[in-house]
Amino acid sequence: MFGASIDSLPDPEDSEYPAKAAVVLTGLRKLEAALAQAASRSRVTPTVIVSLAEVRNAYDALMVQAANGPGATLGQQMYLARRNARLSVQETANGAGLRADLLEAVEAEQELSGDEASKVKELIGALAR
Structure with a gap:
């Protein structure tokens, strides 16, 4: 779901990019928090850990791209x-x-x-x- 949202973002040079990226980043932060909580339980599955890693990687990549743009927050x-x-x-x-x-x-x-x-x-x- 977030992959499609990230793929649909405008070019990082676009003036609308920072605001639109911020919306996706907010969603990724919420998902990361939920997955981190799930991963802290004693009976976690590999799927949860893999999902947590994927969300953190997506968040990191999007934050870096946004931070390198002209309208970085x-x-x-x-x-x-x-x-x-x-x-x-x-x-x-x-x-x-x-x-x-x-x-x-x-x-x-x-x-x-x-x-x-x-x-x-x-x-x-x-x-x-």
Whole structure:
């Protein structure tokens, strides 16, 4: 289902791409959370693990593509900077003196205060060096 949604996205250079990609990414985050919860149970099947891996791979690929586009959101940029630095959300938050839930909110495209957005932009710049 998400494969078809990803395939139907406009070209990453299209001005509508960031918003449309964000919708698919939201769905992938929800599916990943459900599969991760299922995978944490004691009697998980290989199908669940394979599905979780596929969703995480699709999410990662779409976030990277979106973050490299001209209309990349702050959350997409943060994800890519953190990914390129090979840091978890918690490691990034600890190193930057920010809350992990704030970085998770950024990557989930939730609204930030002006001060929080400034700190995240500084962090992205620091990680990009």
